[in-house]
Amino acid sequence: MVLKFILFIVLGFILLIKGADFFVDGAVAVATKLGIPHIVVGLTIVAFGTSAPEAAVSIKSALAGVNGIAVGNVLGSNLINVLVILGLTSCVVTLNFKEDTVKIDLPFLIAVSILLPVLGLTFHAITLPVGLLFWALLIGYLTFLVKKAISTEMDEDENQKELNPALIVLFILGGIAAIILGSNLAVEGARGIASMLGVSDRVIGLTVVALGTSLPELMTSLTAARKGNADIAVGNIVGSNLFNILFILGTTSLIRPIPFGPEYLVDSVLGIVAVTLLFVFAAMGRKLKRVHGVIFIVIYSVYLYFLIRG
Numbered sequence: 001m002v003l004k005f006i007l008f009i010v011l012g013f014i015l016l017i018k019g020a021d022f023f024v025d026g027a028v029a030v031a032t033k034l035g036i037p038h039i040v041v042g043l044t045i046v047a048f049g050t051s052a053p054e055a056a057v058s059i060k061s062a063l064a065g066v067n068g069i070a071v072g073n074v075l076g077s078n079l080i081n082v083l084v085i086l087g088l089t090s091c092v093v094t095l096n097f098k099e100d101t102v103k104i105d106l107p108f109l110i111a112v113s114i115l116l117p118v119l120g121l122t123f124h125a126i127t128l129p130v131g132l133l134f135w136a137l138l139i140g141y142l143t144f145l146v147k148k149a150i151s152t153e154m155d156e157d158e159n160q161k162e163l164n165p166a167l168i169v170l171f172i173l174g175g176i177a178a179i180i181l182g183s184n185l186a187v188e189g190a191r192g193i194a195s196m197l198g199v200s201d202r203v204i205g206l207t208v209v210a211l212g213t214s215l216p217e218l219m220t221s222l223t224a225a226r227k228g229n230a231d232i233a234v235g236n237i238v239g240s241n242l243f244n245i246l247f248i249l250g251t252t253s254l255i256r257p258i259p260f261g262p263e264y265l266v267d268s269v270l271g272i273v274a275v276t277l278l279f280v281f282a283a284m285g286r287k288l289k290r291v292h293g294v295i296f297i298v299i300y301s302v303y304l305y306f307l308i309r310g
Contacts, residue, residue: 002196008189012182019178021223026171028229033168055248059255070258071126072203074249075267076210077217078113078241079300082274084211085218086237086288087296093225095234095288100148102286105238106279108141113275116245117268120260126253134250141242179219206267206307234288241275270303 059070089095119130217240224232252258274296281292 002193005189005192008185008192012185012189015178015182015185019175019182019219021175022171023175023179023220025227026168026175027232028227029168029171033165055243055251059248059252070252071249071260071264072206072267073210074244075264075271076206077214078244078271079206079267079274079303080210080214081217081237081241082271082278083296083300083303085214085221086234086278087293087300088218089221089225089233090288090293091290091297092222094290095225097234097282097286097288099286101234101238102279102282104144105235106275106282109238109241110272110275110279112137112242112245113268113272116249117260117265117272120268121262121265123260125260126249126258128253128257131250131253134246134253138242138246138250141246203307207304270299274299 086095116126119133120126123130217236221233221236224236249258277296277299278288281288
């Protein structure tokens with residue numbers, strides 16, 4: 001049984017790596033062909049695509065009544081996205097931030113990250129009105145991005161060799177399919193091993209499932225950074241965190257209320273601290289350097305130690 005779970009994890013990683021590779025190439029080709037800045041593509045197409053596993057897991061868990069995984073998956077994924085993924089990526093290559101990312105996107109992410117626990121703890125759940133508010137914020141933000149894309153010209157250094165339209169579709173859809181399948185295999189393998197160890201739903205959601213569903217963001221950001229597309233790497237994480245809260249929890253709450261108890265306060269506060277630190281580091285020279293990445297990884301390691309110990 002353990003061997004089967006390990007095999008799932010290994011196959012999942014292989015699919016994730018290759019899927020992310022094709023997906024990034026397809027996304028960059030879309031930006032080039034349509035004249036859209038890479039950061040906008042990262043905040044939308046790439047972010048939505050890599051958030052698909054979180055959406056599937058959280059909605060399925062909420063419908064099944066496993067609320068610990070539904071909420072824990074989103075909070076845990078958002079922590080991993082900033083502290084682990086951007087931490088590891090910035091250890092590999094210095095990430096540059098656009099002015100709009102620092103002045104608009106990150107402050108909006110901080111506001112949304114604060115709004116989640118405030119409303120959740122006030123109503124003791126992510127209710128239908130909260131879900132509608134989240135959807136309104138998401139639509140407003142996407143509208144802003146579309147208008148920005150229309151009025152913004154691509155930088156000269158963002159020009160890449162164009163792909164055939166059919167290949168672009170194949171790269172994006174095939175990449176997403178491989179990412180989702182790989183993520184599902186990795187999550188099932190990790191969840192199986194965790195269940196054998198008798199770990200609670202909340203801890204599984206915050207760790208195993210969150211890490212598993214964040215693998216697409218990890219592979220996509222690392223691949224994008226390695227290929228010199230830092231804007232996609234950064235936009236992927238910022239956009240994914242926004243989609244996780246506004247789209248995934250917003251959509252799930254339209255189906256049924258999601259209980260949000262005080263046990264999620266620490267996780268929520270750490271999420272706010274993480275994105276605030278990201279904003280501070282990004283504002284200091286518009287770069288995320290190796291030293292910042294190390295700080296992020298240390299913070300997550302301490303959090304993970306006390307989470308598992310508790």
